[in-house]
Amino acid sequence: MEVVKMSSIKLRDLLRDTYNGRIVLPDFQRSFVWYPEDVRELLVSVFGGYFIGSMLFLESTREEAPFALRLIEGVEKVNPEARIQYSVRILLDGQQRTTALFYAFHAPNIPLSNRKYPHKFYVDIKKALAEEWEDAIIGVSIADRRRLAEIRRNRYMVPLTDFTDLEALVSRFEGDPNIPVTRLIKLYNDVMEYEIHVITLPSETSLDKIVETFERLNKTGMPLSTFDLATARLYKYGINLRSLHKEAQERYEFAKILPPELILKVIALIRGKEPRRKNLLELDHNNFYEEWERACRALELAYRRMTDIKNGYGILDFKKWAPYSTLIVPLAAMLDYLHSNKKESPENYTKIDAFYWTAVFTNKYDHAVDSQSFSDFNDFILWVEEGIAPEFIEKFDPETVDLDVSSVASAIFKGVLSLIVLKGALDFKTGQPPQFELYRNKIQVDHIFPRSLYNEDRVANRTIITTNQSKSNKKPSEYFKERIQELGEESVLNILATHLIPPEALEALLKNDLETFMELRKRAIIDEIKRRVGVGV
Structure with missing residues (x-):
């Protein structure tokens, strides 16, 4: 004891x-x-x-x-x-x-x-x-x-x-x-x-207990990370984790912004272990270099998939807009599984998409992240190998998604913004594609019905704009009437569609009918979620 x-x-x-x-x-x-x-x-x-x-x-x-x-x-x-x-x-x-x-x-x-x-x-x-x-x-x-x-x-x-x-x-x-x-x-x-x-x-104290004790004592100092402990333990076997991480930062985009502990978590999943702290501290040193590189490649693929604003998951800024940054761990393990087992196919990649979007819109990664990752990864393997879809995907009903959220920190809120980015989010004023690359750090989440006039913060009244756009505080009827006069109604309808605003919602905008607009926008968002989830719904 x-x-x-x-x-x-x-x-x-x-x-x-x-x-x-x-x-x-x-x-x-x-x-x-x-x-x-x-x-x-x-x-x-x-x-x-x-x-x-x-x-x-x-x-x-x-x-x-x-x-x-x-x-x-x-x-x-x-x-x-x-x-x-x-x-x-x-x-x-x-x-x-x-x-x-x-x-x-x-x-x-x-x-x-x-x-x-x-x-x-x-x-x-x-x-x-x-x-x-x-x-x-x-x-x-x-x-x-x-x-x-x-x-x-x-x-x-x-x-x-x-x-x-x-x-x-x-x-x-x-x-x-x-x-x-x-x-x-x-x-x-x-x-x-x-x-x-x-x-x-005492000398027989487990690594897990050491970390827990340290964290309880050291509430205000520099936290002792699992990666720190793993670095020291593996050093005995000639494995320098800090050097490996530094090399990864030079080669991979994900490693420049995400904690190195995530690499250990992916290695654990690849090895069939739940990525909780105790297992990370007990990672075997055998074949470590190969699996470190394998995990890094998988995380880079997952990172690129999540930040692809045309064919991926539409995250403009990973740190700021990822619904769950922790989703990258099971996602990377899934991508690695398909590649390592020669299971890459359109159908299986569609399953990964279904997993991602369902996890986002069910708030699945709000808690117990490590056990969720392990369970979801194993369910994904079963889905690929035996065609048995995970229960949480089969039972997912997009109609139940809470679109009354108003916090920008909410995973659902960020998920909706990602869907808008993927639709194109054309400039309301010019009809041109937004310059996301140029204005990535200056993206604004704007109110369609101005907050100063309508005090409506829910996600169905929000959209993505860049700094070269401005609606000021005009009522929708005034603002969109101007757009129709300048661009024509058909162009305005095309622009609205890229913000997940359906054609019939234009009338509500021109009448300043917030309630009707919100219902129509929610319907468009739900339909897009259905389309993205696809398999299993």
């Missing part, structure tokens, strides 16, 4: 174990990123006896550690002989604080974040004894010669690298009436025996 231990570690022991390689980092941890003031403020808290938060350790051995390990940043600079010990305490949460303390008390010759030169930290003993903590701790760049000269002239300024030697510290101020020896020793002990709260996980 995994038993979490609560305890504490003294600052002197933290510094010692870091120096000798007993406290180490998993390879997934990011580099030290604190600024000089961050380090100084932490030191103020330690000297003042304030709480600096908890640290999370995993007990293990060098050989049995679930991750590749490395020394704390700066250790090798001050201790070239340092090696990772056999028995280790793997620091999962507390890296920045530990590295900052080690940096301050050992002064490795490395610059802090966004600085050209290293910093050194000092304590003004006189002010520290007066408990003037904010003024007692000073950090200065080694390039600041003037400030360093001032510090050297102040005999009460002690480098923190010297503070750890009690005998030398006492000797330095021996006979000084301003520095009572007993109080100096107490200051030293208070700092070096400062206790930091520690949570320790």
Whole structure:
């Protein structure tokens, strides 16, 4: 049974174990990123006896550690002989604080974040004894010669690298009436025996439990991702996930905007596993390179299919307009299955289309995404191999789709916008195709009946326009009468059709009849959903 231990570690022991390689980092941890003031403020808290938060350790051995390990940043600079010990305490949460303390008390010759030169930290003993903590701790760049000269002239300024030697510290101020020896020793002990709260996980703790514990502790810091843990675990087998991801970003569009964890999820599906965190952390290293590349190719195909505004799924901007970004995982696995098993055919691609649009308009991926992906992928295979359509597709009734949604964040809302993009969304004023490529970042979701006049936000009163179009706040009767005079009624009807507005709705527009317009538009949208789903309905 995994038993979490609560305890504490003294600052002197933290510094010692870091120096000798007993406290180490998993390879997934990011580099030290604190600024000089961050380090100084932490030191103020330690000297003042304030709480600096908890640290999370995993007990293990060098050989049995679930991750590749490395020394704390700066250790090798001050201790070239340092090696990772056999028995280790793997620091999962507390890296920045530990590295900052080690940096301050050992002064490795490395610059802090966004600085050209290293910093050194000092304590003004006189002010520290007066408990003037904010003024007692000073950090200065080694390039600041003037400030360093001032510090050297102040005999009460002690480098923190010297503070750890009690005998030398006492000797330095021996006979000084301003520095009572007993109080100096107490200051030293208070700092070096400062206790930091520690949570320790036993060596048998599962990776899944490690992530969950970390996330519960680290609500405000940088989240520990599944990809981070997988990176560290696979590194032991010579697989560098960060390098693979960087290469993928250079080669594939999807990898530039989507989290790398999705690649692991597709690999899991390809291997017949549910893409939940536990399974991702246990991915076998055998054949990993081949399946990584296979998953990347599949995700790129899925991404292109979803963002194809003519023959795909009409998503103009994946981050902003994808009904469910997570749908790309089962979609990629399905595309890979057809290719790998030589099942590519118009009929089977139509099945993928039916899956996609049904999932969007049933809000299927609002929750339990990983189990949904696994279930849907297996149902798709059964559909391809045995002709048994998934129950959720067979039972899907487009008439029940909620077209009263008004939130642009809704999957149904975004799905309708995608349908409009696929229809063409011609410019109301000119009748020309919209310049989506030129104005992709400036797409507007406009009201057909102006919101300022009708206060109607539901999706049936919305459409896509680009910034070179403007209806201002004219009533539909006025605006579309102008369009008919300029372009002719037939052209206006053709333009409306590309916005999923049926011919009979023109009369409602010219009469400013919002209620009738909404019903006719909903009917047109439902008919388009039926057409897109096709199979199984």
